[in-house]
Amino acid sequence: MHVLSSMNWAEICDNAKKGREYALLGNYDSSVVYYQGVIQQIHKHCQTLRDPALKVRWQQVRQELTEEYEQVKAIMGTLESFKTEKPNDIFAPQTEERPEDPAVWPPPIPAEHRNPVAVKRPNSAVKQQRKDSPALQHRGAGPAGRGQAKSDRPGVRDARGTKPKDDKGKKGSGDAQEQDQKKFDGTGYDSDLVDSLERDIVSRNPNVHWDDIADLEDAKKLLKEAVVLPMWMPEFFKGIRRPWKGVLMVGPPGTGKTMLAKAVATECGTTFFNVSSSTLTSKYRGESEKLVRLLFEMARFYAPTTIFIDEIDSICGRRGTSDEHEASRRVKSELLIQMDGVGGALENDDPSKMVMVLAATNFPWDIDEALRRRLEKRIYIPLPAAVGRVELLKINLREVELAADMDLDLIAEMTEGYSGSDITNVCRDASMMAMRRRIQGLTPEEIRALSKDELQMPVTMEDFTLTLKKISKSVSAADLEKYVAWMGEFGSV
Structure with missing residues (x-):
């Protein structure tokens, strides 16, 4: 009977151990190399054996390592498919059944009309394996996993607003379908x-x-x-x-x-x-x-x-x-x-x-x-003048029905010293006054039973009068003097 040398035995054990450790750590490339090496070593050793029982045991060990090797390769294939798959499609629930083959297949799509990015869909078995694999979960939590998850971010490719894109008549409009948008190369930075x-x-x-x-x-x-x-x-x-x-x-x-x-x-x-x-x-x-x-x-x-x-x-x-x-x-x-x-x-x-x-x-x-x-x-950027306050009132109240007694010029005079944000708050509170009067004294069930038309009541002058008694201006005269003094010394309009 052939006796395996202590050096070869230790090398086989060490290679199998490293292959498993690298798989658990998410370094699948190195894991595959060690698995291939140890499987080849066991295969060569089996060819030299004369004892049938011992040879069967070594073949069983080789089969177990081959199965582990195939699992690691399947995980690598899943990760490769994620690189070309849209993030929204990866995690979308797969509820639809697989469609049946049509009676007549359509003609093939010409090459010039095909999607330049080949999207591969991992099968359900690989998805289940990805979910249950502790090695893949460990990789997803580590720095390498984060790097792969971020490599396909859409980033800023539609950030260029309305700037023309190229000479082919295609104008950049922030459309996410633009394929040629340039991407910043962050080489050298985290x-x-x-x-x-x-x-x-x-x-x-x-x-x-x-x-x-x-x-x-x-x-x-x-x-x-x-x-x-x-x-x-x-x-x-x-x-x-x-x-x-x-x-x-x-x-x-x-x-x-x-x-x-x-x-x-x-x-x-x-x-x-x-x-x-x-x-x-x-x-x-x-x-x-x-x-x-x-x-x-x-x-x-x-x-x-x-x-x-x-x-x-x-x-x-x-x-x-x-x-x-x-x-x-x-x-x-x-x-x-x-x-x-x-x-x-x-x-x-x-x-x-x-x-x-x-x-x-x-x-x-x-x-x-x-x-x-x-x-x-x-x-x-000063507080709004009288004309600006009237414009602000019109902008804030353009979606609200106003009563016939509304006088925006009078309200603008009453809001002297108010900032633009203060005037917006006044309009918001006044537009809710009619709703408050309508639901006063009603139970929660009665409030839920009210129709939309019952709450759509016009805003009156009285609503603004009551609101201005509750909401005061937020900028003091002393603060305004400081701004004017600073601009007088350092301003550059």
Whole structure:
């Protein structure tokens, strides 16, 4: 009887052990290599055996390892099918029965009309195996599993709004069916950082237009000049006339600064990054600065781009204060460096490649001086004037039935000193007054029995009078004086 050497026996055991361990850890490529090696070793050993009983036992071991090897290959096949399958289709419930073969098959589809992406559907047996396999579950929870799950994200391919796509007459309209949309290459960066910034690209239409914003004509004019006109007249906006690289909107809360930014995203057709302080903040040392640098690199890649930073005072307050953290100072420095890099790139570059930083703040006096210099245009978004308040009332009440005694000019006089947000709250509360009177004293059953027509009652002047007694303005006169004083010293309209 042939006796297996101790070295070969230890090698077979070690290879089988490593194949199983790599499968449990989700490293299926290495697992397959070890399984193939140990199966081949056992096959060679069986050819040298003379004892039939011993040979049968080794063949049983080889068969068990072959079954494990086939399971690992099936899992790899399932993962490969996920790479080409749409995420919504993978997890969709498979409730429909398999259709029967038709009596007459249709003619084959020409090659030029076929889908360029071959979608493979894993069979039910493989799906069940994927669900029950502990090795695959472990891989899904690890970093490698996350990387595969994110590799096919739609990302920002429809973020370019209304910019023309190519020379074939196909215009980019944010349509998800565009196959040729360019994708940012995040090589050299953590994929999680790239994904977190791609989520901040406004890829859908915010549906806020210039007409939805009452008054603020000066602000609208400046934003159109800073974003729209350079793309319409690129030959003019060069040299000393290069586009503004930064615009700061200053004003009390609720005056429409964020609405203006949404209108820019809707109307201007540029790639729009909506960035907050949480986007550029990380618990890991040095990662926040990488996020800032990556943000501007992605903005240059998707140019023309507008980066909107709301409440910028929370990110870039004054440096050198006693309560400033070292990590916060590094983030501010990187932001200032990147903004200077954007400006330098624009001097001799095409205006269609511009990157503009659009910022908003309620506390302009807390912003760092160096950032204030880089935000070249600083405009004041004031409380709405009488004409603006009438427009606001019309915009907010356009879907509500008004009584014959309604006098919007009188209401506009009564709301002097109110911000745009305050006026919206007044309209909302007044439009619910009639409903409150109708359900007063009714039981829950009676309220549920009311028809829609019974609740659709017009809004009266009395409703606004009662509402204005309850809702006061949110901006004080002292705050307005501070804004006016700051603009008088640092304003740049």
